[in-house]
Amino acid sequence: MDEHYRVCHLCEAMCGVVIRHEGGEIQSIKGDRQDPFSRGHLCPKAVALKDIQDDPDRLRTPVKRVGDRWEPITWREAFSLVAKGWQAVRRRHGGKALGFYAGNPTVHHVGAMLLVGPLIHALGARQRFSATSVDQLPAMLASLKMFGHQMLLPVPDIDRTDYFLCIGGNPAASNGSLMSAGDIMGRIRALRQRGGVCVVVDPRLTETAHQADRHLFIRPGTDVYLLAAILQTIFVNGWDRPGRLLALVRGWDEVRQVVARFTPEVVSTVTGLSVEQIRKLAYDFSHARAAVAYGRVGACTQEHGGLTLWLIQVLNVVTGNLDREGGAMFSHPAIDLVGLGLEPGGFDRFRSRVRQLPEFGGEFPSVTLADEILTHGDGQIRALMTHAGNPVLSVPGGERLDQALGSLEFMVSIDCYINETTRHAHVILPPSGPLEHGHFDLIFNMLAVRNVVRYSPALWEKSPDHRHDFEIILGIMKELAVESDWLDRIRMRSMTAVLERLGVEGVLDILLRMGPYGSSYPGLRALKQHVLDRELVKLWSGKFPAIRKTLQHTSLLSDQSMGLSMDRLRAAPHGLDLGPLRPALPERLHTRSGAIELTPSLYQDAMARLEIPQGAPQNEFMVIGRRHMRSNNSWMHNSHRLVKGPERCTLMMHPDDAARGGFTEGAMVKVASSQGTVSLPLEYTTEIMPGVVSMPHGYGHHRAGARLAVAAQHAGVSLNDLLDPGHVDPLSGVAVLNGQRVRVMRPD
Secondary structure (H helix, E strand, O other), X not given: OEEEEEEOOOOOOOOEEEEEEEOOEEEEEEXXXXXXXXXXXXXXXXXXXXXXXXXXXXXXXXXXXXXXXXXXXOHHHHHHHHHHHHHHHHHHHOHHXXXXXXXXXXXXXXXXXXXXXXXXXXXXXXXXXXXXXXXXXXXXXXXXXXXXXXXXXXXXXXXXXXXXXXXXXXXXHHOOOOOEOOOXXXXXXHHHHOOOEEEEEOOEOOHHHHOOOEEEOOOOOOHHHHHHHHHHHHHHOOOOOOHHHHHHEEOHHHHXXXXXXXXXXXXXXXXXXXXXXXXXXXXXXXXXXXXXEEEOHHHHOOOOHXXXXXXXXXXHHHOOXXXXXXXXXXXXXXXOOOOOOOOOOOEEEXXXXXXXXXXXXXXXXXXXXXXXHHOOOOOOOOEEEEEOOXXXXXXOOHHHHHHHHOOOOEEEEEOOOOXXXXXXXXXXEOOOOOOOOOEEOOOHHHHEOEEEEOEEOOOOOOOOOOOOHHHHHHHHHHHHXXXXXXXXXXXXXXXXXXXXXXXXXXXXXXXXXXXXXXXXXXXXXXXXHOOOOHHHHXXXXXXXXXXXXXXXXXXXXOHHHOOOOHHHHHOOOOOEXXXXXXXXXXXXXXXXXXXXXXXXXXHHHHHHHOXXXXXXXXXXXXXXXXXXXXXXXXXXXXXXXXXXXXXXXXXXXXXXXXXXXXXXXXXXXEEEEOOEEEEEEEEEOOOEOOOEEEXXXXXXXXXXXXXXXXXXXXXXXXXXXXXXOOOEOOOOOOEOOOOEEEEEEOOO
């Protein structure tokens, strides 16, 4: 029996696995005890690597829609249909009529990550959307404004902290998000065993809260008031201790001013926390030897998610816990996209056509995708390409988006399934299976709680008639070149020829050699020996900022770390440990001022406008989402081993609320909003705050035309069919997924 060592790519944790196989069949999938990052830990999702690979519903060849049926076609025919159909719409309506949507799994596929940008450029798609705006955008916006780059996301140094404040996150279910950490709950247990404290603030007593030292119920959407009150308390009592960060900060006095009116007494009624609880949080966090505040999906996707994620980082700065051991730190990944010159994104440089929502990194909020398709006029989207996305189930207003996709003149999906979204496509191009291509975590190594690197080769060679994401995208680009004018044709053919020759591993090898642990040019070793000479750094700073940053980062390394390449990774099947997180400021900052912008005007103005709610409508509930350890959005519900067991698509409600409404546990209830009505079983639990109900995310597999046999047997209902897409964070434009109001009724 053979063994294959790999990183599981089904979530952000980057756990190492050992796959035992014989005769082309997988016999077992277990944790890799020799992996320096996950150390043998593995969650139940890992079996889905086999299930997706072997899934009979997974497409193996391209298909085109002919009426209500699908016809298999060759790759040559598929690429030709895509290029001709796409360019026909472009000629009729222009680039503003072309859209692109990237789903969550895109970031898990290195081939796609390397080429999605060039593909969008080749397509000429002016309107771009992604799962970012129903997920982590507020965190990236705070990093852009405070640190100068959207990918400079501080990571909790969980292995060395003494106090972990988790707001709206549930790493026991997610395995950690924007905090890649193999065996995150093992790390939290280790934190507690060494005398540290874990505090969870959430409207639900989550799986993480069960293993924490303290859990505090908070009303959905009010985290901004809690954080402002914590900061106000710290300032009033003189508990602020920024230390060396004070010399790196601009906007210190301004942040004191914007939180001054949010006293614990003022926000207590709003949040549901007592004055004493708020003051204790402020005292304990500010007096811990090392503390870190962390917020995730529940904090991001609420009415004031933009302000909430900003104040989380302000709290880390004010208490001196940014860029220090045990606090919020920046990684030094082997492929450092920031150091290598990835341009910082922008925000609100232009706005969407229909609802005037701000762009972020050139993308519009996904909640307005349906508007842009259905609203007539110049710039109406007539053609759309999706990559690994299912926005019908993941974006508020799912029913309307479903209708919108059905009205498109032309739609293409790069996806392995005919799901609730791709069933509207005219052509579907399926990538190879999860074990048929190599894997490298281009993004999640930048978010890891420890600097590590690993490359996973393919377990099996793909069939000759299969294509990887990388090859599919190149095939589309080459065919688009045929349909383009002569200048674009030359450019695209030159680019695709180079990329075809290099392949994914060739591109990775270049990036590794140019990174902080590699040496891409003969002279770079000599330059490293003199990099501490600030005059040399200044000499390079004018015309070669990307090289300057690379040199500054490599100055942190010893000679022993030089020479990282694909060959070295192939020789280390369990991965390489590159050491703990280490201080990175001010060198890693990308702000124009060279300082931490503590109170950008965007946030200062929003805080000035922030009103404190007065009461709430009667006979309504606030609804929040939830996820399960055995799931990851909508795309893992077709694995029988992951969905078996008790019904998960239930409405959680506090027994006191159920008694007042006359609801019976286990009975069907109707949940209604301005968007529609769904029915699902009721689940009693004291683990949810009174006045709040919870539905899981990613269900709703009942739509005709989707071909997901197992998922259809556990169809459930979609939370996003209830959520109003018009309800967004006024600062960032991000969808409000948590805290919208619904009515709960007995069936007729």
